[in-house]
Structure formats: structure tokens, C-alpha cells
Amino acid sequence: MTDARLIQRLEPAGLRLAPSQVWGGIRLVPVLRDEVRGDLRMTLRTYDDVAAVVSVKGGLKEPGLKYISYVPHGLVMTWGNRQAEAVYGTQLQAVDGKSLKAGPFSIRLLHRMVHREDRRQLRMLPLHLAMEGFLSLQFGGPEIAWAEYSREGLSRGLDPRSESSVPGWASPMLDGALRTFEIHPQQVGLLLFNADVLLSAFVVAHPDDYRALHRTLVEDFYGDLLLQYGFLGDAPELGLTLDDARVSSLEDLRNEVHRMRQDWADFHGFMAGSLFGASMSSTRVYKAGGFLLQRFHTSLDPAEENHIGEAIVGTDGSLEYLKTYRLSAAQTRRAYLLSQLAQCDWHLEDTAERLRTTASDLSLRLRNAGFGYLLKDSVLEAAQRKHRR
Amino acid sequence: MAALAEARVEQVTREDLVMFVNACFSCTGQREFYGDARGQSVSIEFLHQYILGNYRRLYARTLAAGINHFNQAQIILNLLASGSPADARDKAEEGALIAAALRALPPQRAFRVLESLRGRRINNRRARAIARDYVHGRANLAFDAVKYRSKLRAAVSHGHLKLEGELGPFLFRGWKKRSFTQPLLETFRRAHYTHEALYELPYTVAEGLAVKHGISREVFLRRIEPRLTAAERLRLQESAARERGTPPPVDLGRASLTKLALYVLALSPEVRRERHAELDAALEQAAARVLRRAPSPLQRVAAILDNSYSSSGSLEKRRRPLGVALATHYLLSAAAREYRAWWTCPVEEPLLVSARGQTDIATPLLEALAWGADLVVIVSDGYDNDPPKAVAELTRVFRSKLDPERHTALVHVNPVFDSEGYAPRSFGAAVPTVGVRDAEDVPTVLGFARFAEGVALLSELEAYLASRAGAMLQRDAGGLQGHDEGRRQDAPPVEEGES
Numbered sequence: 086m087t088d089a090r091l092i093q094r095l096e097p098a099g100l101r102l103a104p105s106q107v108w109g110g111i112r113l114v115p116v117l118r119d120e121v122r123g124d125l126r127m128t129l130r131t132y133d134d135v136a137a138v139v140s141v142k143g144g145l146k147e148p149g150l151k152y153i154s155y156v157p158h159g160l161v162m163t164w165g166n167r168q169a170e171a172v173y174g175t176q177l178q179a180v181d182g183k184s185l186k187a188g189p190f191s192i193r194l195l196h197r198m199v200h201r202e203d204r205r206q207l208r209m210l211p212l213h214l215a216m217e218g219f220l221s222l223q224f225g226g227p228e229i230a231w232a233e234y235s236r237e238g239l240s241r242g243l244d245p246r247s248e249s250s251v252p253g254w255a256s257p258m259l260d261g262a263l264r265t266f267e268i269h270p271q272q273v274g275l276l277l278f279n280a281d282v283l284l285s286a287f288v289v290a291h292p293d294d295y296r297a298l299h300r301t302l303v304e305d306f307y308g309d310l311l312l313q314y315g316f317l318g319d320a321p322e323l324g325l326t327l328d329d330a331r332v333s334s335l336e337d338l339r340n341e342v343h344r345m346r347q348d349w350a351d352f353h354g355f356m357a358g359s360l361f362g363a364s365m366s367s368t369r370v371y372k373a374g375g376f377l378l379q380r381f382h383t384s385l386d387p388a389e390e391n392h393i394g395e396a397i398v399g400t401d402g403s404l405e406y407l408k409t410y411r412l413s414a415a416q417t418r419r420a421y422l423l424s425q426l427a428q429c430d431w432h433l434e435d436t437a438e439r440l441r442t443t444a445s446d447l448s449l450r451l452r453n454a455g456f457g458y459l460l461k462d463s464v465l466e467a468a469q470r471k472h473r474r
Numbered sequence: 475m476a477a478l479a480e481a482r483v484e485q486v487t488r489e490d491l492v493m494f495v496n497a498c499f500s501c502t503g504q505r506e507f508y509g510d511a512r513g514q515s516v517s518i519e520f521l522h523q524y525i526l527g528n529y530r531r532l533y534a535r536t537l538a539a540g541i542n543h544f545n546q547a548q549i550i551l552n553l554l555a556s557g558s559p560a561d562a563r564d565k566a567e568e569g570a571l572i573a574a575a576l577r578a579l580p581p582q583r584a585f586r587v588l589e590s591l592r593g594r595r596i597n598n599r600r601a602r603a604i605a606r607d608y609v610h611g612r613a614n615l616a617f618d619a620v621k622y623r624s625k626l627r628a629a630v631s632h633g634h635l636k637l638e639g640e641l642g643p644f645l646f647r648g649w650k651k652r653s654f655t656q657p658l659l660e661t662f663r664r665a666h667y668t669h670e671a672l673y674e675l676p677y678t679v680a681e682g683l684a685v686k687h688g689i690s691r692e693v694f695l696r697r698i699e700p701r702l703t704a705a706e707r708l709r710l711q712e713s714a715a716r717e718r719g720t721p722p723p724v725d726l727g728r729a730s731l732t733k734l735a736l737y738v739l740a741l742s743p744e745v746r747r748e749r750h751a752e753l754d755a756a757l758e759q760a761a762a763r764v765l766r767r768a769p770s771p772l773q774r775v776a777a778i779l780d781n782s783y784s785s786s787g788s789l790e791k792r793r794r795p796l797g798v799a800l801a802t803h804y805l806l807s808a809a810a811r812e813y814r815a816w817w818t819c820p821v822e823e824p825l826l827v828s829a830r831g832q833t834d835i836a837t838p839l840l841e842a843l844a845w846g847a848d849l850v851v852i853v854s855d856g857y858d859n860d861p862p863k864a865v866a867e868l869t870r871v872f873r874s875k876l877d878p879e880r881h882t883a884l885v886h887v888n889p890v891f892d893s894e895g896y897a898p899r900s901f902g903a904a905v906p907t908v909g910v911r912d913a914e915d916v917p918t919v920l921g922f923a924r925f926a927e928g929v930a931l932l933s934e935l936e937a938y939l940a941s942r943a944g945a946m947l948q949r950d951a952g953g954l955q956g957h958d959e960g961r962r963q964d965a966p967p968v969e970e971g972e973s
Contacts, residue, residue, distance in 0.1 A: 103832070104861040115832070265508055267783040267832040267859060270819065324863035327871050335844050338871060342836050342864060349861050 090377045090398045092367045095360060099403050100288065102276070102357075103269055104349040105323075108262035112281060112320045114353045116274030116288055125290040125376060125397070125405050129298060130159045130208065134184060134193040139210065141217065145183060145194050150244075152198065152217050155252075156210055157304040159195075162397075162406075164374045165205045181208060199371045199378065207373050211408050212305055214370065215395045218380040219412075220246050223423040226459065227431035233448070234431070238459035243423075248416055250306040256315050260303050268296055274407065275302065276357055280314035283357050283390070288407040290397075309413040325349065359383070359390035360409060367396075375400035385412075385420045419454045445471045488932040491532055491939075492925050493897045494525045498541035498549075499919060500898050500909030501891035504790040508857065509893045511790065517893035518545070526552050530559060534568045535939040537575045538946035540918040542911040546575050547587045554601040555594060569600065571943060574950035576608050584608060585622045588629035597632060605633040616658045619644055621676045673697045677706050691717045704728055708737055726756035732912040734760050735801040738825060739793045746825050753825055761804040770917040775810035776847035778838045779803055780854035781817050786829035796829050798889040799853040801913030806851060809917075816842055818854075834860040835901075836868055843872065849883045851920075855890040856899030856907070866902030873904045885923045887916060903928075 103115040137156035143149020159181070181202075182195040198217055199209045226242030227234050253259050256279075266275075273295045274288030284307050289295050325348055327341045354361060360383075367381035382393040394409030412420070429435040437447040445468035448460055457465060503515040522545075525533045537549050550572050558565045576584050588605050591597065609629060612618050619626055619641050627645045630637060637645070643652070644659050654660040664671035665683050672680050672687065677698055684694040695714050699722050702710065707724040715721040726734060738746060738753050746753065779802070785795040803824050807813045815824065816838030819831035835858045842850050858865050869884060886907040888898035900907035906926035908919040924930045925938070 104859060106832075106859045106862075265784065268830075269832045269860070270830070322862060324866070325861065327867045329871055329875055332871050332875050335840065335876065338843075338868065338876070339840050341871070342840065342861075342868060345861050345864060345867075 088369060088377060090402055091369060091379055092365050092381055092396060092398065094362060094364050095381075095396075095404075095407075097354075097361050097404060100274070102350040102353040103272075104346070105278075105353060106262075106266055107320050107322050108265055109258040110280050110315060110317055110320050111256075111258050111262035112278040113262055113266050114276040114278065114357075115269050115272045116276060116286075117269055117271045118273040118290075118292070119271060121271075121273075121291055122399070122403075123291060125162060125164045125399070127289050127291070127294045127298065127406070128161045128163075129301060130161050130181060132156055132158060132181075132193050133191075135190045137182075137193040137195055137210075139195045139198055139213070139217075141198065141221075145196050152213065152220070154213055154216075156193070156195075156213060158301055159208050159210045160298075161202070161206060161208050162373070163203075163206045164376055201371075201373075205374065207371065207378075209371075209378070209395075212395070212410055215380045215382075215393045215408070215410060216248065216250075216306075218368065218370075218395075219382060219393045219416075219420065220248060222382075222420055223427045227426075229430055229432070231432060233433050233444075233460055233464045235459060235461045243456075243459070248419075250410070251309060251311045252306050253303040253311070256311050258315060259311070263300055263303055266299070268299060272296075275299075276353065277302070277307075278320070278356065279307075279311050280317045281320055281356065282310055282314065282411070283360055283392075284308055284311055284411045286357070286360055286392075286394070286407055286409045288404065290405040305408075306410070308411040308416075310411060323352075360392050363392075370395070376405060378406075382420075385417060385424060387414065387417050387421050391417045391420075415454070419456070422451060422454055422456070444468075484932045487529065488925070488928075488930075488935055490525065491529065491536075491932075491935060492928075494521055494533075495536055495539050495541065495922065496897050496907065496909040496926060497521050497891055498536060498539070498545035498909070499915065499922075500542070500889055500911055502542060502544040502791075502911065505788040506791065506890050507784045507786065507788055507795075507855065509891075513893040514891060517896055518548070518891070521896055522548055522552055526556060531564055531568075532936065532939060534564075534571050535943040537571050538943040539922070539939060540915055540942070542915075543579055543583050546579060547583060547590070550575060550587055551590055551594060551596065554591065554598070554604065555596045557598065558600050567943070567947075569604070570947050570950075572604055573607055574946055576604065577611065577950060577953070578946075581612075581618065582622060582625075585618070585625035585629065588633075589625045592628045592632040602633040602635075605629050606635050609635055609637075615641060616656050617676075620658055620662050620679055623679075673701065675701070677702050695722070705733070708733060711737070712740065726752065727759045729756070729760060730912070731757070731760040731764055731805065731914055732797055732801045735804070735913065736793060736797040739797050739800065739827070743826055743828070750823070750825055757801075757804045757825075758808065761801075761808040764805060764914050764917075765809055768917040770809050770920065772806070772810040772849060774812045774847050775806050775814075775849045775851065776842035776845055777803060777806050777813070777815045778835060778842055778850065778852045778854070779815055779817050780833060780835065780852075781819055781821065781827050781829055782831055782833035782857075783829050784833065784855055784857055793829060795853075795855050795889045796827065798887075798910060798913050800824060800827060802851070802853050802887065802916055805913050805916055810849075814842070814845060814847070832860040833858045836861070836864040839865060839868060843882065847882060849885065851916075852884070852886045852901070852905070854886065854888065854901075856886070856888050856892065856901060858901070863902070866904070869904035870902060885920060887919060 099118060099120060101117050103117055105112045105114045137154060139152040141150040141152050182193055185192045185194060198214045199207060202208050224243050224246065226238055230239050271292055273292050276283060277285045287302060289298065325345050327345065332338050332341060363383050365381040365383055367379045369377060369379050371378040377398050380395040383391045385391055391412045392409045393412060394407060396404060397406035399405045425439060426436050429439055433444045433447055437444045440447065448464055448468040449472055451457065451460060452465055497518060501514060501518045503511065503518055505511040506514065533549065534553060537546055553568060553572060559568060576587065591601055591605065630645060640654050640656050640659055644654065654663060661671045661674045665675055669687055669689060672683050680698055695717055702722055707722045708729055711721040711724065734757055779799040781796055781799060785799065787794045803815050817827060818834050818838060821827045835852065835854060884905045886901050886905045887910050888907050889910050890898060891909060892899040898907050898909040906923045908923050908926050910916060910919050925935050
């Protein structure tokens with residue numbers, strides 16, 4: 086079923102951008118919402134466990150598909166007016182999943198990435214939802230048993246598939262940037278740039294929720310560029326100028342300052358152009374009341390910036406929640422290779438032709454991307470021999 | 475060519491001095507919202523060494539410019555550490571300034587300076603003479619010996635000072651064993667053994683002994699109450715209320731303006747609303763008292779007060795920028811004939827202000843200019859981020875296009891020292907920036923603003939510093955005489971200053 090509210094192109098309707106605040110190499114751009122509906126609220130739920138095992142398919146302690154990661158917190162969303170005045174930290178929280186002791190550590194078992202807890206309450210694991218969608222791209226593996234694929238690859242697909250990311254606290258700059266950031270009264274979100282490349286966007290529905298969730302951004306995970314570009318110099322503190330020639334009264338001056346604000350918003354919109362305005366492929370995850378939770382990814386073309394993320398769209402198509410993750414170049418390459426293979430029904434020769442290369446080169450590329458376990462050893466060895474020659 | 479070079483030299487000197495005096499108004503080497511303590515202290519130390527090395531006479535005269543206590547102490551130490559100047563007149567003036575500044579400092583800070591002489595291994599003849607004169611000039615040395623025992627002891631042993639009567643033995647030899655004829659020293663001795671004597675000691679001394687005796691905090695606070703100084707009362711309001719239910723009675727009307735503002739900001743909004751009339755009256759009273767001391771009649775004044783999140787200060791300077799803004803609000807409203815205030819995040823009532831939101835100074839500044847103020851005072855840490863650097867541009871265009879004749883004066887008062895810029899952060903060249911630590915200094919720094927603007931000549935700045943130095947020496951001489959006449963054996967508990 087296709088839904089008109091599935092995001093084709095990310096439009097920040099009802100949102101506007103305010104001038105950035107810079108700390109070291111990190112530039113934080115506030116996202117403001119002028120009209121707050123107040124019927125979708127988010128609260129934080131923290132998990133103090135070293136890791137979480139989420140059953141994506143099957144029961145909590147049964148064998149089945151699992152997603153394993155460090156999950157410091159989840160988000161609990163409530164909708165409808167019933168909870169509109171509930172303040173962060175005042176609700177009683179239900180026990181979520183199970184906590185297992187493993188020596189000095191504890192492991193949290195959670196049921197599904199998105200879990201309905203009450204009639205109007207949903208628990209989700211932010212960004213892990215998008216990441217799980219990314220990991221499960223072409224997860225089934227080859228559908229036709231071509232001779233090149235290993236027995237394991239044919240029977241289990243990509244399982245186990247893994248990706249790595251960087252926690253926010255790995256970058257000392259990010260902590261400082263979030264600490265010194267001055268939250269606007271109408272602020273509902275944040276665009277995070279490191280060395281002036283967009284790393285993440287985070288938007289919620291209500292300003293109070295944003296204020297409560299602001300410092301949790303340091304616990305979230307980000308693309309490799311957070312560290313890789315973390316050693317570059319400071320981001321410039323930009324300053325726009327006013328045009329003297331157009332000012333002859335205080336009213337003109339006021340207009341000029343207004344124009345300056347507009348210029349800032351346009352400029353930040355341009356800086357985030359790879360996310361806002363780019364075409365997306367989205368899949369529906371959950372329908373909660375009038376709200377549609379979905380996850381999306383951009384084109385996955387290695388030549389472009391790519392983001393994955395999740396979003397909630399309201400009944401009127403307004404963007405109520407957004408959280409994105411910038412894929413690293415290697416992650417994009419992996420997704421690209423898999424999608425190319427899938428489009429050619431996993432036939433190596435056809436795919437190689439599509440990519441204008443040879444089958445043996447493609448096998449090496451697959452191995453370098455971390456998918457060597459899909460192919461037979463003999464195929465890889467042959468490719469390597471050919472490559473050496 | 476030579477004239478050009480001379481003009482350039484003069485400009486550099488003037489800029490250096492303005493930067494230094496500005497830094498000395500605001501910096502205390504403590505952590506700020508954006509800068510850490512290490513950066514702050516390295517930065518201010520460098521400035522001190524640079525000015526001392528290049529402009530020694532002016533460096534000494536800065537002592538009288540109304541700078542904060544931290545920097546006065548630094549200047550005294552640096553001057554004493556670097557020997558005395560060759561010129562006899564300079565030497566005499568410098569010595570007099572050091573002695574006067576030391577006497578004007580709150581006693582705990584002055585004794586700290588003497589103790590630091592030992593820490594920094596400064597022990598020349600002048601330093602010893604300064605320490606000797608200070609210690610012998612104290613009105614009630616026995617009280618100092620009890621309250622600042624370790625510091626006085628350090629000063630005495632380091633400077634080879636001779637003390638009269640029982641003080642020497644009290645500080646150095648077996649005060650545990652013998653009994654003293656001087657009542658306070660005897661009380662201190664007895665307080666080690668009986669509870670009763672403890673309550674006749676200064677609070678800070680009694681506090682440690684109370685722990686030693688295992689007296690419960692509640693009982694201790696109730697019984698020590700008559701001995702509390704006004705500053706201690708103000709400081710203990712919250713914690714004493716927690717411990718024993720009722721805070722020690724405090725006369726808010728007597729507290730200093732900035733401290734009172736900081737105290738008000740530490741209260742919860744509900745309490746502030748409840749006690750609104752009382753707090754409001756106390757702040758107005760404090761402001762009026764400041765103006766009685768330093769009258770500064772102003773005409774039509776607009777204040778733009780920064781209550782963005784960064785005005786919450788740091789752990790070491792909690793809410794100080796906001797406190798300075800609130801105190802300045804009361805001060806200016808009392809000083810000006812017409813007055814209006816704009817907060818960056820609008821508040822219904824100045825007393826209920828809190829540090830929240832972004833720094834949008836451009837919008838209130840435009841409103842203040844439209845209102846037609848003849849003096850606009852901006853109290854802010856200098857980080858405007860909505861939009862960034864808008865104030866610099868706005869004021870530049872305003873000056874060049876709308877107000878080239880300078881009908882409207884703009885002053886930026888900055889309570890935060892920016893360690894990387896070696897000065898309080900400014901809003902560009904069109905607004906003079908002056909540093910400030912307490913709102914009480916605002917009249918002084920408004921007088922200094924014309925130097926920060928860069929229009930006044932170096933000779934004027936030198937004359938200004940010389941006149942301040944002369945006034946300080948005169949005040950000190952007058953104070954000494956008055957002191958001698960009114961010297962009392964039983965001095966009241968000393969007020970503690972904190973700037």
C-alpha cells in the first residue's frame with residue numbers, strides 16, 4: 086500500500102532555521118517551529134545497560150532475528166491531547182523488556198524496535214530504527230543459487246551484518262558545543278555540522294521536549310566524519326554585513342537586520358541541501374493515530390552525501406519528528422554494491438557489466454567492502470590471482 | 475616620518491593600557507561560561523607581565539583605577555616581585571600606592587597577598603616594609619590573629635616581623651598550653667576545650683572547632699548567629715534554612731548591590747514572587763546607596779540586558795553575568811531621569827529573570843534606538859548569536875549613516891573576560907567595551923568608556939590614571955588619620971568583600 090505521506094522529498098514544512106552557533110569545529114543550527122500543535126510528545130527513557138538485544142523477529146528469548154547495539158536511551162512518544170500537559174520526568178515508566186545479568190554487566194532484552202505500550206503510547210529506539218532498516222537492505226542475500234556464492238551466503242543471506250558508528254561523546258568538541266549552545270524558546274530541533282558537513286538532523290514536535298532531549302544528543306551515534314573531520318581547524322564564525330547604501334532610517338535598519346536573518350536561514354538551508362530537498366525512498370514502520378512513523382534513505386549513490394533516518398509525519402503532512410544519520414563513504418559503498426547486485430538478481434557477471442568492470446574485480450570489491458563471506462573461497466582466490474598478475 | 479611613528483607608538487600604548495584596564499575590571503582568573511579557568515589565568519598573567527615590563531608607572535597607577543580585587547592583588551605582588559623603580563619619585567609613589575591599595579582591600583584578601591609573598595618567594599626590603607606597615611596598621615591585630623591565623627603567621631615569619639605582647643607566642647609557640655591575658659586569644663584557647671567559648675569566636679573559626687567538638691550543625695548555627703557578619707548571613711540563608719528551618723535574620727537593605735542581585739537570582743521564582751516587594755525595595759535601596767557614594771546623573775537611558783543562557787556563568791561564577799545585569803538595571807533606573815530596559819529574552823518582571831534562550835541583542839537595540847535614548851548601555855558577555863555579529867554591523871551602520879554626530883552614546887559593559895582576545899569580548903569598533911566585575915563599578919567604567927572608544931588621547935588617559943592615583947592616596951591619608959582617631963580595642967566583626 087502506498088501512502089501519500091511517505092516522504093518522497095524531505096520538506097521542512099512549518100520549520101525555519103535560525104543562525105548557527107559555533108564551538109570549535111562544530112556548528113549547531115537551531116530549527117524553530119512557530120506553530121506548535123502539542124498533540125505529539127516525546128519523553129526520554131534511559132537504559133543503563135552495556136548492550137541491548139532487540140528481537141526484530143520472534144519472541145524476547147526465542148531464536149530469531151536480533152539487533153544488537155549499545156542503546157543508552159529510547160524515546161517514548163504519546164499522542165492525542167491526553168498527555169499534552171505531561172512534563173518530562175513526571176510519568177511513571179513501565180518496565181521495558183528484560184534485564185539480564187552477565188557477570189558485572191547487564192544486558193537489556195527489548196521487544197521490537199518500535200513497541201506499542203499503551204493505547205496512545207509508543208516506545209522506539211531513535212536512530213537504531215533507521216540503522217536497522219539500513220542493515221536489513223538486501224538482507225536476504227542471493228535469491229538464485231549462482232555457483233559463485235558460498236553455501237553460507239546462500240542459506241543465511243547477509244546474516245550477520247554489522248556496521249560501526251561513533252558515539253557523540255567520542256568527540257570532546259560535541260560535548261562543549263551542546264553545553265554552550267543557547268536553546269531558542271521556540272526551538273524544536275538541531276542540525277549538527279562538523280567541519281561544515283551535515284552529520285545529523287534532529288527535530289521533535291514540541292519545544293519543551295527538545296529542551297529535555299538536547300543533552301542526550303551526546304549519547305547518540307554519528308557517522309565516522311565526526312572523528313575524521315574532528316581534527317580539522319575550527320569552523321569559521323561567519324558574519325554577514327549590512328548594506329550601508331540601503332539604510333537611511335531606523336526602519337531601513339530593521340528591515341536590513343530582518344534580511345540578514347533570512348540570509349542566514351537560506352544559507353543554512355543550502356548547507357543542509359543534501360538532506361532537505363533530496364529525494365528519498367521511505368518505508369512505513371508504524372501508524373500511530375494520525376501519525377506515520379517511517380524510515381528513509383537517500384539515493385545511496387557513492388558520489389553523493391547520503392543520509393538514513395526516521396521521521397514522523399502528521400495527518401496534514403507536517404514533519405513532526407526527524408532523526409538522521411550521515412553514512413560514511415564505506416557504508417554508502419556497501420549499500421550501493423548490494424543494491425546493484427540485487428538489481429541484477431545477484432548475478433556477478435551481469436552486475437560487473439553494469440558497473441563496467443570484470444567479475445573478478447567485483448568479487449574483490451565485495452571482499453574489500455566486507456562481504457567476502459558471501460562468496461566461495463575458490464572464487465575469491467581466483468580473483469586475487471588474476472589481480473596479482 | 476618620525477611624527478607618524480610617534481603617533482603610532484602613542485596609539486599602541488593607549489590600546490595596550492585600555493585593554494589591560496578593561497581586563498582588570500572583569501577578569502578574576504576563574505572559569506567562565508565559554509572559557510576555562512586555566513585559559514583565563516594564563517591570559518591575565520601574560521597581560522600583567524606585558525604591561526609591567528613596558529609601562530611600569532602606569533601599571534602601578536592602574537591600582538587606583540577601580541579595578542577588581544583579584545587584579546589589585548596581582549599588581550601588588552608583581553610590583554613587589556620586580557624590585558623598585560630607579561626614579562625616586564616613582565619609587566615613592568609606587569610604594570604609597572601599594573600600601574594604600576593593600577589597606578583598601580578586604581582583610582582576607584590583603585592577608586592572602588601577604589601569604590602569597592611567601593608562596594612566590596618574594597622577600598625584598600620593600601616587601602617586608604609593606605607587610606610590616608600593613609600588619610602594624612591593623613586596628614585589632616588580635617582579632618586578625620584569630621580569624622586569619624595561618625595567613626598572618628605566614629606574613630610574620632616570612633617578613634621577620636616583630637609582634638607585640640602575646641601575639642607572637644599565640645601564633646608560634648604552644649598556644650595550646652598557656653593561658654592568655656588578652657580576652658580574644660584566651661577565648662580561642664578555651665574554645666578548644668569548652669563549647670561555650672566557641673560561640674564568642676568569628677563564625678569561620680568557630681565552624682571548624684564545632685566540627686571538632688561534634689556540635690550538631692543546627693545547634694551551632696542557632697548559637698553562633700549573633701557573631702555572623704552581614705555577608706555570612708546572606709551566604710548562609712539557604713543552607714541554614716535547610717539545616718535548622720529558619721535562616722539567620724539579614725538586613726537586606728545593608729547588603730551590596732551585586733551580592734544582593736546574586737542572592738535574589740539564587741531564589742526560586744515562587745519565593746521571588748512571594749517576597750517581591752521586600753527584594754525590590756532592598757535592591758532599590760542598595761542602588762541608591764551606590765549612587766550616594768558615586769553620583770552619576772544620567773538623562774534618557776536605555777539598557778539592553780543579556781539574559782541568554784550564557785549569562786548563567788560557570789560553576790565558579792554562578793549567574794554572575796545575569797546578576798550584574800540585574801544590578802545594573804536597578805542602578806541605572808535610579809540614576810537616570812528617564813529609563814527603559816530591554817531584556818534579550820523578554821521577562822514580565824526584572825526580579826523574575828532567569829538565564830534562558832539565545833542572545834538576540836539586535837532586536838532590543840533597534841527598539842532602544844527607536845525610543846530615542848541618549849545613552850544606550852548594553853550589558854552582555856559579547857556573544858551575540860541571533861544573528862551572529864549583527865550588533866557590530868548594526869552599530870557600524872547606525873554610526874556612519876544615521877548618527878554621525880554621536881547624539882546617542884553607546885556603551886557595552888561586559889562582565890566576562892575573553893581569554894583568547896585578552897579583553898572582554900566586544901561588539902566591534904563602533905561600541906566601546908568596558909569590563910566590569912560588580913555593578914557598583916558601572917559609574918566608574920562609564921567614565922572610562924571614552925578611553926575604550928579610542929577618541930581620547932594617551933595624555934588624557936595618563937592624566938585620568940594620575941588623578942585617580944592622587945585621589946586614592948589622598949583618600950588613604952584621610953582614612954589613616956580618621957582611623958587613628960577612632961581606633962577601638964574591640965572592633966566589630968570584619969565585613970568580607972568578595973570582588
